[in-house]
Amino acid sequence: MKSRLALWAVAALLTVAVVGLSLRFVDPFPPNRIVLATGQPGGAYDDFGREYQRRLAREGLRVELRRTAGAVENLERLLRGEVDVAFVQGGTYPLAKDTEGRLRGMAAVYREPLWIFYRGKAMSDDLGALAGRRIAIGAPGSGTEAIARALLEGVGLPSAGPNLLSLPATEARGRLQSGAIDAAFFVSSYRDANVAALLQRPDVRLLSFRRDAAFGGTFRYLSPVRIPAGLLDLKGDLPREPITLMAPAALLVCRETLHPRAVEQILTVAQAVHGTGSLLDPPGRFPTRDGVDVPLHEAADSYLARGESFLSRVLPYWALRWVIQLRVLLLPLIAVWVPLFKILPWLLRWRGNRVLERHYALLRDAEAAVAAAPGPEALRHEVTRLESLRGQIEGLARRLSLQHQRDIYHCRLHVALVLEEARDRLRQTEGPRLR
Secondary structure, eight states, rough: OHHHHHHHHHHHHHHHHHHHHHHHSSSOOOOOOEEEEEOSTTSSHHHHHHHHHHHHHTTTTTEEOOOOOOHHHHHHHHHHTOOEEEHHHHHHHGGGGOOOOEEEEEEEEEEEOOEEEEEESOTTTTGGGOOOOOOOOOTTTTTTEEEEEHHHHHTTTSSSSTTEEEOOOHHHHHHHTSSSSSEEEESOOTTOHHHHHTOOOTOOEOOSSOOOHHHHHHHHOOOOEETTTTSTTTTTTTTTSSSSEEEEEEEEEEEEEEOOOOHHHHHHHHHHHHTTTSSSOTOOSSSSSTOOOOOOOHHHHHHHOOSSSSHHSOHHHHHHHHHHHHHHHHHHHHHHHHHHHHHHHHHHHHHHHHHHHHHHHHHHHHHHHHTTOOOOHHHHHHHHHHHHHHHHHHHHHHHHHHHGHHHHHHHHHHHOOOOHHEEEHHHHGGGGGTO
């Protein structure tokens, strides 16, 4: 019984060890909750974040939103481990101190143009007319601030100073409308409420980039976006003339440790949200790897090249989580217990044979001792030994499996034979007193 318990204990320990190794080296369970960093309230990142949250919740992946100043802050939060996924503006990754390579790109999901609104006379894209004027360059930590400073420096204007105001988008719009500032930079979708409001203002102009190829060559993360007159508002005829803007791509960026199945599910939602296109982006262009300046997540690379994995196509996310959890738990059990049940009969047979061989060895020794016994005292000792051996073998009948019962009965017969021989010799040695 003790040896059988030991066998089961070893099997249980092996099971625990294999499950532990699976949890350590196999993909962990897909999460049921992630944290998504968006952007400023009312901005495009904020709007898309709520749409992602709604769609992912239907699949069983709960999304907690974190509003931030924008792309640069989102990268910092990713590096600190405060969020799992974030909307990030193309071109801002070099500003992140990701020396250990902990961030991964998932996809570019749409183009978000740079809108430079200003008051006063029309000006060219050398931005020289902005020299010395009060300019809102975006909230601290935003992608707008990063691109505004880069562009100003690129055209030879100061990228810092008292006239450059780091203001949130809503505040920048209000000050520009009231005349408190002369120009404002926005990097956002055309759906952004601040952009839409300023487009309708007759006293506010929108800068058009005449040298779009030069700007695109200098700032490789920017691409030209040409907007025909009236495209954004046909009834209101907005914009009132053809405009060329420069646009970075809006990216989805995640931590390197985000589970591949979660990456697939997020990209599936991105495909549904952005794949149909918009006024500025043709259908089927996004999501894409083009414009992603962050090293791609392996699962994102696979998804963008070949689409969803088989399990992701046939199972909803909540069911996929259960399948993966069962896989991690059941495969180790199968790996331990199926071989165990195959070799268990052999082990039991080997163990039973070993026990019987040990008792036959004792019987052989006892028979030799009976034959060599010098007198009655030695014979009585061997009779006692044989009676004890017979009791042990009777106990074996209760312990060993059915396949050993025939051998046990044979052993009992052999013990009885030697025992009777020992008693006969004892009677002969003691003479009439035994009779």
